[in-house]
Amino acid sequence: MNMNERHLILHNNIQQIPQLAGFVEEIAEEKHLDTSMAMSLNLALEEAVTNVILYAYPEGSDGQVDIEAIIREDSLEFIISDSGKPFDPLSVPEADTSLDVDDRPIGGLGIYLVRSIMDTVAYERTDGKNILSMTKKI
Amino acid sequence: MEVNINKTDAVTTVRLIGRLDTPAAQEVSKALEPVMEDAAGTTVLDCTEMNYISSSGLRIFLTLRKAAASRGGKVIVRNISNDIRQVFMMTGFLNLFEIE
Numbered sequence: 052m053n054m055n056e057r058h059l060i061l062h063n064n065i066q067q068i069p070q071l072a073g074f075v076e077e078i079a080e081e082k083h084l085d086t087s088m089a090m091s092l093n094l095a096l097e098e099a100v101t102n103v104i105l106y107a108y109p110e111g112s113d114g115q116v117d118i119e120a121i122i123r124e125d126s127l128e129f130i131i132s133d134s135g136k137p138f139d140p141l142s143v144p145e146a147d148t149s150l151d152v153d154d155r156p157i158g159g160l161g162i163y164l165v166r167s168i169m170d171t172v173a174y175e176r177t178d179g180k181n182i183l184s185m186t187k188k189i
Numbered sequence: 190m191e192v193n194i195n196k197t198d199a200v201t202t203v204r205l206i207g208r209l210d211t212p213a214a215q216e217v218s219k220a221l222e223p224v225m226e227d228a229a230g231t232t233v234l235d236c237t238e239m240n241y242i243s244s245s246g247l248r249i250f251l252t253l254r255k256a257a258a259s260r261g262g263k264v265i266v267r268n269i270s271n272d273i274r275q276v277f278m279m280t281g282f283l284n285l286f287e288i289e
Contacts, residue, residue, distance in 0.1 A: 065211055065212050065215070066212050068210055069208070069210060069212065072210075086272070087271070087275070090272045091275075093241070094243055097211060101211050148279075152251075152254055152285050153258065155251060155255075157251055157252060157255075160244040160248070163244075163279075163280065164243075164244055164276070164279065164280065167279045168279075
């Protein structure tokens with residue numbers, strides 16, 4: 052099967068988040084994706100990677116986030132891995148988006164967006180790494 | 190990201206220009222502190238030139254909406270793009286805000 056890979060390594064510094072936009076843009080160009088699809092992918096990636104940057108490593112320590120994109124004919128797969136503390140983002144309860152303003156909690160939307168945008172999202176802990184894989188048909 | 194705040198007697202208008210991603214949200218959150226404290230009137234979030242928002246940006250919108258609700262004020266979200274409208278729809282934000 053026709054397949055191509057791209058790789059991005061970020062450090063656990065929130066200021067590096069904008070690099071994801073360029074990473075997605077290159078993939079979008081290669082696959083001729085429209086701007087709506089590119090924005091959705093950028094958003095899902097940002098939410099997943101932000102989680103790692105903010106919570107995986109102890110504050111003040113340097114840690115790495117690996118982002119691998121596997122580009123297939125009709126789908127994209129993103130594999131996000133880190134060597135931080137074990138954490139399954141999918142164990143976070145789903146945000147209830149039907150609640151009124153008084154009852155809406157301020158947080159919890161990040162992983163909800165990842166689940167909403169992507170077709171599949173899976174977590175595993177292997178060899179001391181958190182690995183989040185997510186796919187999207189294109 | 191650029192934030193312009195313009196206050197008249199009745200209305201505070203906040204123009205958000207660029208990408209409201211996680212690092213930008215940290216700055217915007219600080220810039221909007223006075224607006225949050227003054228949320229008893231009408232606050233307009235002008236999104237004409239905002240082309241991206243992530244959950245940290247949504248959190249600012251919601252925090253402002255809550256501040257307004259508790260002080261009897263209101264928040265109007267103006268001119269969101271179709272892509273951002275999608276994000277608002279996914280997260281139920283369309284029901285939380287007056288959108289014009």
